Amino acid sequence: MKDANQSQATRAGNWVDVVEVGTRDGLQIESRIIPAARKIEILNKMIASGMREIEVTSFVSPKAVPQLADAAEVLAGIERRAGTYLSALVPNVKGAERAAATGVDAGMLFISVSETHNRKNLNRSIDDSIAGFAPVVEVLRAAGKDVMGGTAVAFGCPFEGEIDQSNLLRIVHAYFDLGIDHITLGDTTGMATPNNVRQTVRLLRQHFPGIKLNLHLHNTRGVGLANVVVGLEEGVRRFDSSCGGLGGCPFAAGATGNICTEDLLYLLAESGYETGIDLGGAIDVALMMEQSLEKRLPGQMLRAGPRLKLHSADAVPTAAG
C-alpha cells in the first residue's frame, strides 16, 4: 500500500506536508461551476508548482454537490509527476465504487464529531456512520487505494457548541480498528482555537501514540495561521489548505473558508520549514482560481507578493506606522 506519510518520514524534521484542498473543500461551496478542463489546468499548475498531495474532489452524490460531479473526469485528466499523491472524499460504498474505478491514490472517510452535525450532514448517527465504514474500506482496499480517516467539526460544532471529546476518541478508535492511522481533524466552521488545537492534539497523541495527524483548519475567525503555529509547536507536520483561501462558511455570509495555501507557505518558509512548493507558483494557482470564479479571494500573499520584492524609493508613496 502506498503511504501518504512515506516521503515525510524520510525527510528532515523541518519538512511540512501541505495538502491542497482548493478543488474539493474550496469549490464545494461555490455555486459557479468550473468546467472539468479548467479544473485540470489548475490542478496541473498546482503539481507543476511542487504540490505533491492534493485532495482533488469528493465522491459525494452529484445531486448534492453538482460542482464535484466531474470527479472521475478530473482525476483522469491530471498529469502526475514523481511524488504526486491524489485523494478524494468517499462518503459511502457507492462513492467507494466510483473512486475504485479512478486513479485516485487514497479515499478519505468522514464523520462529524457531533451527533447533530453528523445527522444533518450524513443523515445518520455517529454509531451508524462508524458501522458503515468497514464495507467502504473493503471496496477501497480491494482496488489498492489507501484509506484515511476524516472528521468534521472536530474543534466545535455550530449546533452543539463545544465538542464531546469522547466522541472524537470513539471515532479515532474505530478508524484504528480498521487499520486507519492517518487522521484529519476538520475545523469545518472555523471553531479551532490555540487552546483547543493544543489540547486536542495532545489528547489524541496520548491515546493513539502512532497517530498520523493532519490539521484541516479554517480561517473563519481570523486565527487559522495562529492555530498552525500552535499545531507546529505540538509537532504536527501536515496541514490542509486551499488556494487563495477559497471556500466559505455556510453559517456566516462573507466569512472565509480554509486557511490560504500561499499564506501558509509563506508562514512555513519564514518559520524555517520546507514544503517543496514554489510560493510564486502557488500564487499563480490562486490567481487562476480567481479568474475562473471571477471573484476576489481572501488570501493576502496573492495581493502583497513576496516579502523581499523591493520597491523603488522614487516611485511609491509611504506613510508612518
Next chain:
Amino acid sequence: MKDANQSQATRAGNWVDVVEVGTRDGLQIESRIIPAARKIEILNKMIASGMREIEVTSFVSPKAVPQLADAAEVLAGIERRAGTYLSALVPNVKGAERAAATGVDAGMLFISVSETHNRKNLNRSIDDSIAGFAPVVEVLRAAGKDVMGGTAVAFGCPFEGEIDQSNLLRIVHAYFDLGIDHITLGDTTGMATPNNVRQTVRLLRQHFPGIKLNLHLHNTRGVGLANVVVGLEEGVRRFDSSCGGLGGCPFAAGATGNICTEDLLYLLAESGYETGIDLGGAIDVALMMEQSLEKRLPGQMLRAGPRLKLHSADAVPTAAG
C-alpha cells in the same frame, strides 16, 4: 507622569494591553474623510467597549494627511472613562506644540529603522531624526505628556529589504538616553515573520532589559496573528490593532493593513488572556467604521460572529470538511 504600563504592572500575568490604532493608522491611508463628529462617536464606542488605550490621531502636517487635520477637535470631543489613555503621533516640535495644547496623555515619536524609508517618510537621515528628538520631548514633557518611542519598518523595509539591526539598537539607545523606555516596533508594510519577531524581541530584551515593548503588526501577508502568538510566547503583552483590520499598504493595492482588533481579541480570549475589552462591542465599532467608510473591512470576526453563537440544525445548510 502617567504611565501607559502602570495598570499592566498591577494586573495578572495573563493581562494583555490592546491599543486601538484604527482612527490613526487605519484612517491615515483612507482618502474618504470621516467627519470629526463621527470619529468621536466611534472613539466613544471604543471606550464604552472597554478599550482603555487608544492611539487617536497624529499631529503630522494637515496638508500631508488631511484625514487627521482634525486631531485637536477629535481629542477634545472624546468622553473619557476611568483608565482611558490617549496617545497621538508627534513628528516634530510643531506637532508637539499642537499636542501640548490638547488633552492627549502621550505623544509617540517615530523614526524609520532603514535610512531610505526615513528619508522618504521624514526627509532626513536617521541621525538627523535622532538629533531632532530632544526638543520635541522637551515640549511634550513641559506640558505633562508622556513620551513613547515609535519605529517604522522595524521588521523589514520595502526599499532596502532586511533591516540593519544596528540601526534599531542605535534608535532604541537614543530613546533610552531621553528616558523613553516604552518602545513600539512598527511592522509598517507587513514584513514581520515568526522568526524575525522572535529574534528582534530577544535582541532588544538582551540590550535593554527594562524595555516596555509594544508590537505594531500588520496583516499584509496574512501572518499578523501568527506573529502575535510568537510575541506572546516571547513575553510581549502589548499589541496595536485596528478596528475591522482597517488600513492598507501603499505598496500593494488591495493588501490589508493593521491586524484586526476583534480577531486579536478573539485570539487572546481563546488563548487564556484578558484584555478588559468586550468582543461584541469591538465588533460594533468595526461595523460603525464600515458604515462610515462605506466599504467592507477585512476583519473576520465581524462577519463570522462569536464562536459559540449556536445555529439551529433546522435552518442552515452544511457541508463536509
